[in-house]
Amino acid sequence: MKNIKGKVITVTSSKGGVGKTIFATNLAGVFDYLKKKVLLIDMDLSCGGISVLLNLEKSKTIYNLYDDILNNRFKDLNDYVYHYSDNIDIIPSCKDPRQGNKIDGKGIEQIISAYKSNYDVIILDTAHVPSVASLVSLDISDTILYIVTDNMQDLKNTASMLTILKDRKKDNIKVILNNSYRNEKNYFSRFDIKSVIKNNIDYILPNSMFIPNINKYLMDGKILVLNNKLSFKNNNDRDLLIKIGMSLIGDDNDEK
Ligand SMILES: Nc1ncnc2c1ncn2[C@@H]1O[C@H](COP(=O)(O)OP(=O)(O)O)[C@@H](O)[C@H]1O
Ligand SMILES: [Mg+2]
Numbered sequence: 162m163k164n165i166k167g168k169v170i171t172v173t174s175s176k177g178g179v180g181k182t183i184f185a186t187n188l189a190g191v192f193d194y195l196k197k198k199v200l201l202i203d204m205d206l207s208c209g210g211i212s213v214l215l216n217l218e219k220s221k222t223i224y225n226l227y228d229d230i231l232n233n234r235f236k237d238l239n240d241y242v243y244h245y246s247d248n249i250d251i252i253p254s255c256k257d258p259r260q261g262n263k264i265d266g267k268g269i270e271q272i273i274s275a276y277k278s279n280y281d282v283i284i285l286d287t288a289h290v291p292s293v294a295s296l297v298s299l300d301i302s303d304t305i306l307y308i309v310t311d312n313m314q315d316l317k318n319t320a321s322m323l324t325i326l327k328d329r330k331k332d333n334i335k336v337i338l339n340n341s342y343r344n345e346k347n348y349f350s351r352f353d354i355k356s357v358i359k360n361n362i363d364y365i366l367p368n369s370m371f372i373p374n375i376n377k378y379l380m381d382g383k384i385l386v387l388n389n390k391l392s393f394k395n396n397n398d399r400d401l402l403i404k405i406g407m408s409l410i411g412d413d414n415d416e417k
Contacts, residue, residue, distance in 0.1 A: 167277030170409060171204075171285040171302035173295065175318035179310050180342035182210050183375075183385070184366070185286035188306075190386035191406035193248040197281035200242065202252045202272075204298050205288035206261025209254025216382030217243045222253050224260035227268045230275070238276060246387070250280070266297040273301055282410070299326065304409060305334045309358060311347045316357040323360050335363040335409075341370030364405050370398045 172185040185201060192199040202223065203209035211217070226241040228234075242250040252272075255261045276283060285302065287295040299305055305326065309319050319336075326334055338354060340347060347368075355362060372378065378385060386402055 167280055167283060168304070168410065169273060169277075169283045169285065169302045170304045170306060171287060171298045172306045172308065173287045173299060174289045174308040174315070175322055176310065176312065176315040177289045178342070179289075179308050179315065180339045180366070181289070181308050182214060182286050183342070184306075184308060184337070184339070185284050186211065186214065186384045187386040187402055188406060188409075189245075189249050189251075189284055190384040191402050192282050192284075193246055193387065194403065195406060195410070196248065197410070198248050198250075198279070199282045199284060200250045200252065200276055200280040201245075201284045201286065203254035204269075204285045204294045206254055206264060206292065206294045207258040207288060207290075209286070209288075211251060211286060212243075212253035214379060214382065215245065215251070215384065217245070217251060217253055222255050222260075223272070224255040224257075224264065226252065226272060227264045230271050231268065235275070238279060245384075249384075261292075261294070264294065266293050269294060269297045270301060303333060307334055307336050308339050309336060309354065309362075310339055310342065311349045311354060313349070313357070316349075316354060320358045320360075323358060334360075336360055337405075338362045338365045340368045341366040341372075344368065344371045344373065364401075366401075367398065 170188070172181045172188070174181050189199050189201045201211065203211040206223070220243070221241045226235070242252055245251050273283065285298040287298050307319065307323065309315060323334065336358065338351070351362060372385065386399060
């Protein structure tokens with residue numbers, strides 16, 4: 162088995178409601194399937210939705226973790242993670258957005274470095290707003306997964322943001338065109354989208370991944386890809402997610 166440790170993957174976008182959180186939880190599900198230990202951190206510190214989405218009891222949050230590290234009360238990593246499944250641990254976002262505002266960039270870096278060696282993969286699910294948490298997440302990640310949709314405003318904003326990110330000369334951005342977050346026909350072609358964002362599209366989540374009764378599954382707090390009864394319309398979609406997960410780990414091995 163390939164040996165990777167603490168690869169940080171940040172899921173981001175220029176627009177809200179484009180499927181980042183659903184994709185990030187599914188990606189965690191894929192790594193669970195691949196028997197990789199994964200830590201999913203909700204970096205949307207103002208109104209993070211993972212704990213709500215997955216019906217986690219919010220005992221401790223990223224704010225408690227930050228506060229305890231700051232005040233030397235931090236002892237055991239496990240005290241702050243929610244064990245969702247054998248391989249998936251989750252650190253929920255703050256209970257109160259005012260707490261989120263208190264967490265600084267250094268605190269976020271300390272949190273990631275404290276947990277890095279205990280996991281194969283750390284997934285950071287960010288808010289689309291350029292908050293401190295989002296910017297630091299982008300900065301410290303090994304791979305940035307940039308979710309775009311065929312919305313022109315989203316694409317234009319993405320083009321500007323990609324220009325800024327590419328200035329860092331890190332070459333670690335993968336663009337994902339999400340055609341699955343709503344059941345509408347795409348207006349723009351793949352060619353149009355590429356020319357607006359001036360970037361390649363690395364992966365496409367097809368419209369067949371749209372789940373009509375998604376609210377039922379969200380009510381139950383299920384990670385979609387882990388729920389066999391649900392599956393997508395066809396197994397190819399599940400296989401595609403697994404392929405994306407594997408290539409993300411493969412990238413890491415190529416670099417080392
Ligand atoms: N695969 C999907 N099938 C059906 N609806 C989806 C899918 N992915 C996302 N959505 C819809 O989009 C909404 C926003 O998704 P979410 O992941 O919370 O976006 P973001 O994190 O980017 O704000 C979801 O509540 C759901 O209604
Ligand atoms: Mg979200």
